[in-house]
Structures are given as structure tokens and as C-alpha cells.
Amino acid sequence: MTNVNASAARRRESILRAAVRQGLLAPDRAVLAAFVDLDGVAASVRALHTAFPDTVNVLHAFAAKANCLVPVLKELRALGMGCEAAGAGELAQALAAGFAPDRIVFDSPAKTRPELARALELGVAVNADSFQELERIDEILARSPSSSRIGVRLNPQVGGGDIEAMSTATATSKFGIALDDDGNRRRLLDAFRARPWLTWVHAHVGSQGCPLELIAEGVARAVAFADEVDRTLGRRQVTGIDIGGGLPVNFQGDDTVPGFDSYVRRLQDRVPRLFGGDYRIVTEFGRSLLAKNGFTAALVEYTKTSGGRPVAITHAGAQVAARTVFMPSAWPLRITAHGPDGSRKAGEPVPQDVAGPCCFAGDLLARARPLPLLAPGDIVCLLDTGAYYSSTPFHYNSLPDPAVHGVRVGPRGDVAFEPLRPAETLEDVLARTGG
CATH class of the missing domain: 3.20.20.10 (Alanine racemase)
Structure with a gap:
């Protein structure tokens, strides 16, 4: 692992541990949550702006489809971005985020x-x-x-x-x-x-x-x-x-x-x-600005062995990782294993399936993935999911949308969270399904 990788891994672990301490991820009440590193987003936007020479007149319009949460779009607007909207809903979100019309592209x-x-x-x-x-x-x-x-x-x-x-x-x-x-x-x-x-x-x-x-x-x-x-x-x-x-x-x-x-x-x-x-x-x-600046964390609810292979049943599946579940060869995700406090889990890697909660057999995030053996109460993290994953959920089995939290880390390592989208309640699910 390079120093860059080690630093990124330590930052994610620090965020995850803080989330557990603050109850943003907890058994029975917050079993799934997503995190967007707003410091990382700012760094990615700076890299984009810096890459283009000052001699050209360029508007960088963020592709809202990659993460259409209005607070995320507001953050990007404050960083000097425009917005690209691929439908009436995204156009409404761009306007709600405060983008001037002449900085919005409708595709x-x-x-x-x-x-x-x-x-x-x-x-x-x-x-x-x-x-x-x-x-x-x-x-x-x-x-x-x-x-x-x-x-x-x-x-x-x-x-x-x-x-x-x-x-x-x-x-x-x-x-x-x-x-x-x-x-x-x-x-x-x-x-x-x-x-x-x-x-x-x-x-x-x-x-x-x-x-x-x-x-x-x-x-x-x-x-x-x-x-x-x-x-x-x-x-x-x-x-x-x-x-x-x-x-x-x-x-x-x-x-x-x-x-x-x-x-x-x-x-x-x-x-x-x-x-x-x-x-x-x-x-x-879109994806290139947000993907690596986010991860999704899910609790392991149960474990079992099937056909001699360990299986971990988690709360993250097709509802937050549809592309990975339905096109695993094209969209494989890195997954890390953590203990209940968020610390990186140690132990000899064991090939095991990491499964989601959806009621179909293919709801798997990984097949035979070598990881330290997972146990109930552990946490798995789906990396590089700042774009498209939790921000565009798939409402299979009427599973509630998870909370999405923005994160900033201070100079002394203090982690501060801010809400980007609240977790859906069962009442919310009933409301959007005609109940």
C-alpha cells in the first residue's frame, strides 16, 4: 500500500469511528449510512479548475446525475461549478441549489x-x-x-x-x-x-x-x-x-x-x-469529481455458511449499489472490513460472500472476496461510492433510503458531520408508495 493509499485508508477509518461514536451507524437504528468527504470534493474541484489553462473561457458544469442531493449541489456551486441537468428533476434540483440559469446546461x-x-x-x-x-x-x-x-x-x-x-x-x-x-x-x-x-x-x-x-x-x-x-x-x-x-x-x-x-x-x-x-x-x-470522495457503511446483521463458503448478510445491497449487483464485472467495488467500533478488522483473509438484504439471490456485493472473517455487528465499507450509489437509490423491497452525511476533518483531526439527506422513515416509504 502506498503512502497515499495508507493516508486515505486512515482518513476513512477516522470518519467511520467518529460516525459510530456519534450514533450515525448503530445496531437496530442506523444500520446503513453513506458519507461524502466534502474536503475531498473541494480538492477534486480545485484539481479540475487547475488542469485547464487560464487562457480559455471554461465553465465546469457538474453532472447532477452523479450526485443529485441538493446540499451537495450547493457545495459544488460554492466551489465555482456550474451544473448539468439531464432531466426536469435535476433541473429543479440545480435551481433549488442556487445555480444561476446561465450556469446550467439542460441535456x-x-x-x-x-x-x-x-x-x-x-x-x-x-x-x-x-x-x-x-x-x-x-x-x-x-x-x-x-x-x-x-x-x-x-x-x-x-x-x-x-x-x-x-x-x-x-x-x-x-x-x-x-x-x-x-x-x-x-x-x-x-x-x-x-x-x-x-x-x-x-x-x-x-x-x-x-x-x-x-x-x-x-x-x-x-x-x-x-x-x-x-x-x-x-x-x-x-x-x-x-x-x-x-x-x-x-x-x-x-x-x-x-x-x-x-x-x-x-x-x-x-x-x-x-x-x-x-x-x-x-x-x-460527475463521477470523477465525487466517486472517490465517498463511501457507504453497512452493519453485518447475520453470518452463515453455504456450500462451505461463509456468507455475510449486510444492509447494503442492490438498493444502494445497483450497478455493482447487476453488473459486477463492470462495476466491482472495493470492500473493507471493520469491527463494531469502526476499526479496521485484522485477521487472515477468508474468501466469503458479502450479501445485501434484497430478496433475490443475486443481491451480492462480492463473491468469494478475501476479507477477515466477518461476524454479526461488524461493519463493511463500500469504497468509491460518492457518486451514483446512495444518492440514487433503487427502491427494491421498499427499503428506506439511508442517511447521507457530509464530512469535514479539522486540522487536529476532529471530524464534523452535516446532514445531506436524512434517513427515510417507514412513514416516508408509505408516503412515496401511495400509503
Whole structure:
């Protein structure tokens, strides 16, 4: 274990021990909780801002889908971020968090007419996902002009990464207008010619499993098309490029690789035109800012042996780790074992299953994972879950959503918690299920 890893592990253990002492994780009343390291979030945002040169005009818009909790979005706004919303709910959350409309980007392949009208009325940036959506925007603007910056999402069709579900620039992707499909390039040029208000180009290649080379190629094609628009029309029309997000996250250890600096260097090598000052830039990072700054902790309720293999039944399963449960090879999580006080558990690693509480056989966080032998009352921690996991729960078996706590650690090691989302009560569960 490197010093960086050791330091991160000690910090998590310190947070977990403090959570146990303060009753945020306790048998029979708080058996599952998630934690977001707000100091770590601030450091990640600084790294993102620092990676881009001062010579470019860039808005870093956090992808709200990665963690849509309004207090988290407020924190990111205070750190200088904008916000990317992929639906009406996320747009409402971004506004509730206090983002100015001109610092919000509205992306969705299925925007309704009322949703588009609302965004354009507010002055929120909009990326149209199809020719049909452009026609809807025509209708709305004919009735009411807008200050929104409006772009079109291209599918640069550069191919997919290792995880098909996370690859959005394949030949047949549902996202954007396929640039190389027969006739589309001409139709796009005509669309820009007919709409002087169409001034942005957007492309997003994918996220986890997509190498930097593939992402950079997608951005290069978007920039080349923006140049083609201006050249063909004989006027300066495209003023900005939304290059999306999608930096892969290292789920194998605590090191943050690749970093934002590596990403920017790859872009500078492949598409230096992006940094020439002619285009404003928007980014839409999410997972890469939040994932490594959070973990989920669950109590072990029971243990047993099945087929000769130990099984630990915990309170964390598909309801907070749907991707890992349903796609374990694509989304494996590191898991650490702790005693009831939160201290890292010692002992010879024993292959054992770590199971969740959901009522189906596949609700497993890990199969035959070597860990110190778990016992009732122990705690397991799911690492790198600051994005997507507890903030977007899966309501299987009507399990209550766990509390999410923000964490700050003072210079003397004192741990302070602040509520980001309260734990659901059974009354809350009944309310959202019509009871």
C-alpha cells in the first residue's frame, strides 16, 4: 500500500469511528449510512479548475446525475461549478441549489415541450439531441425569444469503450445526431444556416471504460465540425464547444488516475484548436469529481455458511449499489472490513460472500472476496461510492433510503458531520408508495 493509499485508508477509518461514536451507524437504528468527504470534493474541484489553462473561457458544469442531493449541489456551486441537468428533476434540483440559469446546461434525449419552454424561458443552456427537438425549439422561439445559449449534440461515432452501457458515441448510440450517417452532415449544416441562434456544439463519448484516446477523438471531431460550420457558412456562428465529461475512475485503489491534468494534456495533443481561444468550453464531469470522495457503511446483521463458503448478510445491497449487483464485472467495488467500533478488522483473509438484504439471490456485493472473517455487528465499507450509489437509490423491497452525511476533518483531526439527506422513515416509504 502506498503512502497515499495508507493516508486515505486512515482518513476513512477516522470518519467511520467518529460516525459510530456519534450514533450515525448503530445496531437496530442506523444500520446503513453513506458519507461524502466534502474536503475531498473541494480538492477534486480545485484539481479540475487547475488542469485547464487560464487562457480559455471554461465553465465546469457538474453532472447532477452523479450526485443529485441538493446540499451537495450547493457545495459544488460554492466551489465555482456550474451544473448539468439531464432531466426536469435535476433541473429543479440545480435551481433549488442556487445555480444561476446561465450556469446550467439542460441535456436529455427526451425533453418535453413544457420542459424546453421552461428552460428557454429561464435562460438555461440547452443542447438539442435530435432534428425533431430543433423543430420544437423553433416553435417555442417563434412565440418567445430566449437568452439561452443553444447547441446541438453530435454523436461523433468514434466507437465504444470497455463498458457498452457507458459508451455514448457508438455507431448506433441513442444520443445525439449521428454525424456520419448518410445525409446528416449536410442536414446539420443546413440547420445551423437556418438558425443563427444555434451557436454551440456538444459531444460526449462516454465515461467509465472509455480511454482518454477515445474521448479526445470525440472532442476533436466536435471541434472539426464546429470549424466546418463557420467555414461553410462564411461567418462566425459557433462560439462554444461542450465537451462533456466522462473521465474514468480508478476503482482498484485510492490513487486518482487518470487525473484531470492527464486528460487536458491528451486534449492539447490531439486537438490544440480547442485551446486557441476561439471557443468557450463547457465540461460535464460527475463521477470523477465525487466517486472517490465517498463511501457507504453497512452493519453485518447475520453470518452463515453455504456450500462451505461463509456468507455475510449486510444492509447494503442492490438498493444502494445497483450497478455493482447487476453488473459486477463492470462495476466491482472495493470492500473493507471493520469491527463494531469502526476499526479496521485484522485477521487472515477468508474468501466469503458479502450479501445485501434484497430478496433475490443475486443481491451480492462480492463473491468469494478475501476479507477477515466477518461476524454479526461488524461493519463493511463500500469504497468509491460518492457518486451514483446512495444518492440514487433503487427502491427494491421498499427499503428506506439511508442517511447521507457530509464530512469535514479539522486540522487536529476532529471530524464534523452535516446532514445531506436524512434517513427515510417507514412513514416516508408509505408516503412515496401511495400509503
